[in-house]
Amino acid sequence: MVYGVNPARAESHARFAERLALPFPLLVDEGGRIARQWRAGFWRLVRRTVYVVAPDGTIAAAWRGDPPVDEILRAIRQAG
16 A cells, blocks of 8 residues: 655645646555654655555655665565
C-alpha cells in the first residue's frame, strides 16, 4: 500500500491528487506529528522522505529527496 503524507490541508491534497491523477491516498499530517515520528521533518519544515516498509514492519529502504521510481519499485519487490 502506498500513502502520501503532508501537513497541507485536505482540500489542497484533493486538488494536488486530482491534478496529478495519483493512484494512492494523501494523508493530512496536521501539526507534523507523523513527520517527526518518521524523522522526516520538524515543525513546518518537512523534508521529502520515501520509506519502503516490509510486511514485518521493518524499514526496508529509505531515501531523502526524490528517488528514482525504479529504485523504489526494486526495494518494494525485495521487501516482499
